[in-house]
Amino acid sequence: xxxxxxxxxxxxxxxxxxxxxxxxxxxxxxxxxxxxxxxxxxxxxxxxxxxxxxxxxxxxxxxxxxxxxxxxxxxxxxxxxxxxxxxxxxxxxxxxxxxxxxxxxxxxxxxxxxxxxxxxxxxxxxxxxxxxxxxxxxxxxxxxxxxxxxxxxxxxxxxxxxxxxxxxxxxxxxxxxxxxxxxxxxxxxxxxxxxxxxxxxxxxxxxxxxxx
Numbered sequence: 001x002x003x004x005x006x007x008x009x010x011x012x013x014x015x016x017x018x019x020x021x022x023x024x025x026x027x028x029x030x031x032x033x034x035x036x037x038x039x040x041x042x043x044x045x046x047x048x049x050x051x052x053x054x055x056x057x058x059x060x061x062x063x064x065x066x067x068x069x070x071x072x073x074x075x076x077x078x079x080x081x082x083x084x085x086x087x088x089x090x091x092x093x094x095x096x097x098x099x100x101x102x103x104x105x106x107x108x109x110x111x112x113x114x115x116x117x118x119x120x121x122x123x124x125x126x127x128x129x130x131x132x133x134x135x136x137x138x139x140x141x142x143x144x145x146x147x148x149x150x151x152x153x154x155x156x157x158x159x160x161x162x163x164x165x166x167x168x169x170x171x172x173x174x175x176x177x178x179x180x181x182x183x184x185x186x187x188x189x190x191x192x193x194x195x196x197x198x199x200x201x202x203x204x205x206x207x208x209x210x211x212x
Contacts, residue, residue, distance in 0.1 A: 002073075002087045004107040004125040008032050011210075012128030014119045015039035015046070018137025020194040025207055026134065033069075034123055036115045039135065040067050047071065050122060052115040054079050057086075075110060075118060091118075101175050103182035113175040120176060120183075120190070130189040132210055138173050138198040177201045 012032040015021060017039060026042045035046035037056055040063055049067040051057050051074050057064050058079035064072065065084050072084060075091040092109040094101050103121060104111040110121040116136055123131045180201035183190055192199055193207040 001090045001108050004089065004122065006107070006125065006127040008123075008127040010128065011130050011132060012047075012123045012126070013132045013134055013210075014116070014123060014136075015043060016116050016133065016135030016137070016194075018135040018139075018194055018197070020137055020196060021135030022207070025211070028211055032123075032126070032128055034119045035067075035069075036119050038063070040064075045069055048073055048119075048122065050074065050115060050119045052076065052118055057082060073122065089122075100178045103179040105186075111175065111179060114172040117172065117176045117179065120179065124183055124186070124188060129187070130191060131183075132205075132207075133190065133192045133194065133199075133202065134207060135194060136192055136197055136199055137194050173199055 010031060012034060013029050014034045014036065015026060016036055021039065021042070023042045033043055033046040034048040034050055035043050037051050040046060040049045044066050046067070046069045048069060048071045049064065054074070054076045057074065058081055061081055064082060071087055073087045073089055075089055078086040078088065090109045092101055092104040092106070092111045101111045101113055103124065107125050110118045110125070112118045112121050120131065176199060180190070190202040191205045192202040193205055195204050195206065197204070
């Protein structure tokens, strides 16, 4: 398995799949960027394209191969239809009675349950500080952003079995929440720019603060 190089020592933006991700703002971002799944459409030049679901990469082969950044990384086997290089990283085993995949400090493994949680651990292992989350809404249904109602969608919308609220709460979020104090103990700051996000373990900051 590949070992993650600790080559960053500055901020990193992680682009998730929620409606709070504004493509116009994303195009203005400077610094290191990790694009998760469909977010690569908005920043095909992101330093890293990360996905956990091999079905997505197989289905969206064109988007994956259009990525021009330094790394394409996944925790699963590389789909056979991809011709580009993909770095494969091990997925840490769950620990404790709650079976939590917490923060990994081993550069050959990542923690977290979902793509977003995995990407957060990636940014940590690459040495990023601070880490800024964009589009980490962690919910389905409808939300109101800037007075407008949005139906929350992400790449799962096309899957036969799409995540429901219980999966966001009981699977996706709980592993990220467990990672938060561990990340803080290492002196790394994480900010959540989705002001309507369910994820409350990191301070919420308007994305425009990072454009100044």
